[in-house]
Amino acid sequence: MIKVGIVGGTGYTGVELLRLLANHPSVEVQVITSRSEEGIAVADMFPNLRGHFDLCFTVPDVDRLAECDVVFFATPHGVAMSMAPDLIRRGVRVIDLGADFRIKDVSLWSQWYKLEHTCPDLVEMAVYGLPEVNRQQITDAQLIACPGCYPTATQLGFLPLLEQGLIDHRRLIADCKSGVSGAGRGASVGALLCETSESMKAYAVAGHRHLPEIRQGLSEAAGRPVGLTFVPHLTPMIRGIHSTLYATLKDPKDGLQSLFEERYKDEPFVDVMPEGSHPETRSVKGANTCRISVFRPQNDDTVVVLSVIDNLVKGAAGQAVQNMNIMFGLDEASGLGIVGLMP
Numbered sequence: 001m002i003k004v005g006i007v008g009g010t011g012y013t014g015v016e017l018l019r020l021l022a023n024h025p026s027v028e029v030q031v032i033t034s035r036s037e038e039g040i041a042v043a044d045m046f047p048n049l050r051g052h053f054d055l056c057f058t059v060p061d062v063d064r065l066a067e068c069d070v071v072f073f074a075t076p077h078g079v080a081m082s083m084a085p086d087l088i089r090r091g092v093r094v095i096d097l098g099a100d101f102r103i104k105d106v107s108l109w110s111q112w113y114k115l116e117h118t119c120p121d122l123v124e125m126a127v128y129g130l131p132e133v134n135r136q137q138i139t140d141a142q143l144i145a146c147p148g149c150y151p152t153a154t155q156l157g158f159l160p161l162l163e164q165g166l167i168d169h170r171r172l173i174a175d176c177k178s179g180v181s182g183a184g185r186g187a188s189v190g191a192l193l194c195e196t197s198e199s200m201k202a203y204a205v206a207g208h209r210h211l212p213e214i215r216q217g218l219s220e221a222a223g224r225p226v227g228l229t230f231v232p233h234l235t236p237m238i239r240g241i242h243s244t245l246y247a248t249l250k251d252p253k254d255g256l257q258s259l260f261e262e263r264y265k266d267e268p269f270v271d272v273m274p275e276g277s278h279p280e281t282r283s284v285k286g287a288n289t290c291r292i293s294v295f296r297p298q299n300d301d302t303v304v305v306l307s308v309i310d311n312l313v314k315g316a317a318g319q320a321v322q323n324m325n326i327m328f329g330l331d332e333a334s335g336l337g338i339v340g341l342m343p
């Protein structure tokens, strides 16, 4: 059994990790931390987990965490980088769901996250945990930087087109909608029901911190720096990301459907839908699936890709478990065989 620790067990991604690991045949969760809920039983706080975990929340303690084989950080940025160096020195494998190790240019990271990075050497050794791109490196990684939610949906949608050099890489547009759980359980008043229901709004149009992360991944796929306009929106749903992606084809022609099908044919968690289908966020609710459709409206030179995920699953905890499975040589789908919840 793989011994697991989770730092940040009371947040939305932390409790989602527990939900997925409750059905995982090869892991035992040994430590689950919360500073504010110390001593409280996990199942008292999250009744959906009654009967699955006997654990109580404890304050983060590196010595206890060091007894685990792998530690997940489901914490705000800045937390993993304060504890990961010690854990890694002691041979623990670390999977960060936050942003501390995602951006290779540390000064760019500091600029967007408004924080000095305390362990740039670890940024260099970290593997970006998008299995559809980095599966081989994930196998041997000691430190995984899990992609953000918008970056997961957006990169999976654009990758086949950029890898084949089919689109103008200088003018990509990602128009993305997120459910409110994306803001975390500790979110401010803007995430309240009265503030978000029956309404929709764009935010961070001038620049969102996922922009440099998405640009980094897409530029690697294109083999040169891409130009990207990224506009996130808050929508009145609990879970889900819907990315509508636009690009201009260099040489408009048929074959996009088979390009996507071929690119993802061996990927257990990317579902390319039949031609003409429109993926719905509810079809991936609770599941580790990214569901994608590709269109060329009116046979013109614009390609439109629709890409949906559950922000808490393929966009966070599910992807983290998928990475763990790869790192430990387990079946990649272990604990992740959950079908989306409809209606």
Ligand SMILES: NC(=O)C1=CN([C@@H]2O[C@H](COP(=O)(O)OP(=O)(O)OC[C@H]3O[C@@H](n4cnc5c(N)ncnc54)[C@H](OP(=O)(O)O)[C@@H]3O)[C@@H](O)[C@H]2O)C=CC1
Pocket (backbone or CB within 6 Å): 007, 008, 009, 010, 011, 012, 013, 014, 033, 034, 035, 036, 037, 060, 073, 074, 075, 076, 077, 079, 097, 098, 099, 147, 148, 149, 181, 182, 183, 184, 185, 186, 187, 311, 312, 315, 316
């Ligand atoms: N929500 C989402 O859809 C996604 C989130 N992420 C990323 O995952 C991470 C967690 O997000 P989410 O679950 O939404 O966040 P939440 O705000 O819901 O939860 C944060 C958790 O971290 C703990 N925590 C906060 N500060 C510290 C600290 N200084 N030291 C130790 N523990 C701390 C909190 O518990 P306590 O304060 O009691 O210790 C809480 O359990 C973030 O980096 C987020 O950006 C990534 C993809 C998607």
Ligand SMILES: CC(=O)N[C@@H](CCC(=O)OP(=O)(O)O)C(=O)O
Pocket (backbone or CB within 6 Å): 077, 097, 098, 099, 147, 148, 149, 178, 179, 180, 181, 182, 183, 184, 210, 232, 234
């Ligand atoms: C709806 C909503 O507020 N979404 C969050 C997503 C952030 C997130 O999860 O980002 P990191 O993993 O990079 O910290 C936001 O836009 O900030």
